[in-house]
Amino acid sequence: MKLKVTRLVTLMLALLLMSVALYGCKPGGDEIPENMQHATVAGSDYRLFLPIDWNLLTDTGVSGGYASMQNKATIYVKVYDNPEGLSVQDYWTSKYSVTVANAFPDSDGIKHSEPVETTLGELDAYFYSYEGTRDLVSYEGIETLCAKNGKIYVLSFCARADLYEGYLSVFDTVKKNFKFSDVPFEPKDPVNTVDPDAEAPEGMQLASNDDVAYRFYVPKSWVLDKNLPTSSAYVSEADRSNVNVTVYMPEVDHIESIDDYWTTCLEELKKGMNIVGLINDSETTVDGCKAKTYEYTADIDGRLFRFAQTITSYRGMIYTITYTASIDNYDTHRDAYSDILAAFDFRGN
Numbered sequence: 060m061k062l063k064v065t066r067l068v069t070l071m072l073a074l075l076l077m078s079v080a081l082y083g084c085k086p087g088g089d090e091i092p093e094n095m096q097h098a099t100v101a102g103s104d105y106r107l108f109l110p111i112d113w114n115l116l117t118d119t120g121v122s123g124g125y126a127s128m129q130n131k132a133t134i135y136v137k138v139y140d141n142p143e144g145l146s147v148q149d150y151w152t153s154k155y156s157v158t159v160a161n162a163f164p165d166s167d168g169i170k171h172s173e174p175v176e177t178t179l180g181e182l183d184a185y186f187y188s189y190e191g192t193r194d195l196v197s198y199e200g201i202e203t204l205c206a207k208n209g210k211i212y213v214l215s216f217c218a219r220a221d222l223y224e225g226y227l228s229v230f231d232t233v234k235k236n237f238k239f240s241d242v243p244f245e246p247k248d249p250v251n252t253v254d255p256d257a258e259a260p261e262g263m264q265l266a267s268n269d270d271v272a273y274r275f276y277v278p279k280s281w282v283l284d285k286n287l288p289t290s291s292a293y294v295s296e297a298d299r300s301n302v303n304v305t306v307y308m309p310e311v312d313h314i315e316s317i318d319d320y321w322t323t324c325l326e327e328l329k330k331g332m333n334i335v336g337l338i339n340d341s342e343t344t345v346d347g348c349k350a351k352t353y354e355y356t357a358d359i360d361g362r363l364f365r366f367a368q369t370i371t372s373y374r375g376m377i378y379t380i381t382y383t384a385s386i387d388n389y390d391t392h393r394d395a396y397s398d399i400l401a402a403f404d405f406r407g408n
Contacts (some may be wrong), residue, residue, distance in 0.1 A: 064320055080153045092231040092236045098124050098134075103244045105180065105212065107136050110229060123215075131196075132218035132226045138212045147185045147204045148174050150211050156187075159202060163191030164299060179205040179214060180239040190220070194301075194383070195359055199223040203234065260402045266292045267304070272373070273346075275304050275380075279394055300384035300392050302399055305379040317370050319349045320377060332357040345371040345380070346405045356386065365389035367396060373405050
């Protein structure tokens with residue numbers, strides 16, 4: 060079996076890759092730059108454009124999108140009320156730097172630059188570059204802040220550290236084409252959304268969007284991680300135990316066996332972590348498809364984590380449903396993971 064392995068360690072270790080492309084709103088009367096598309100949610104007083112081959116997040120209520128299933132890079136816009144009339148620098152220091160730091164819980168805070176003068180939509184702005192770590196993966200980013208009409212507008216760019224330099228020119232183009240408008244944005248077609256509780260089993264909620272090949276349900280008490288371009292949810296802000304779905308397309312139209320795929324992944328995993336003790340595997344099913352669950356403990360930079368990864372194949376794609384937790388929290392939510400697997404549904408079945 061011939062597989063692309065250059066990104067498998069990211070797929071299995073980062074555990075936060077994109078699932079499949081999302082549909083977003085279509086152009087709504089504005090002139091669209093060449094080779095770009097609208098990435099703006101309805102009602103916005105600005106216009107955000109992303110490359111035509113990027114996947115949009117507009118159906119989650121976020122103006123923005125991500126590069127691809129493998130390439131972890133996001134660009135989006137957030138708007139915050141600023142009733143105190145804080146300057147951009149004061150807003151960053153007192154509020155927004157904390158928001159960014161909270162998005163990277165594995166870091167001891169974030170390392171960020173001093174403010175640099177720039178413009179956003181022809182208005183004066185400042186940007187801050189930063190570095191942070193989340194779920195054992197290093198990221199770099201730029202936050203561009205602008206004050207307008209009692210609000211703070213933030214154009215955010217974040218990428219996995221090894222991809223950051225390659226996407227800087229994309230971000231520069233997006234920033235150059237960003238503009239404010241006195242006319243609220245109205246997409247020509249409604250955004251394709253899904254009822255969050257559609258067909259959800261009792262006590263669970265839908266954690267996937269309407270455009271993937273599966274339905275992924277998690278307990279209602281869990282937090283849906285909508286800031287990430289993936290089907291992912293975690294227990295709480297205090298307990299970041301999480302379950303997510305990743306999708307991988309092999310070069311061939313099928314895989315010979317799940318064990319073969321796991322063996323290839325394991326070789327890559329061992330380059331980034333020290334697996335402690337035995338790897339337990341057990342046969343199972345995911346929505347009637349043959350699957351296997353692999354459970355193991357890993358020492359990563361002196362920290363112990365427990366993983367359960369259930370792998371299955373459906374219509375030529377490989378799906379991995381991963382549960383990650385600290386050693387202390389693993390058993391606490393293991394039954395919830397079993398419930399999540401039992402509720403998982405391929406839409407074509």
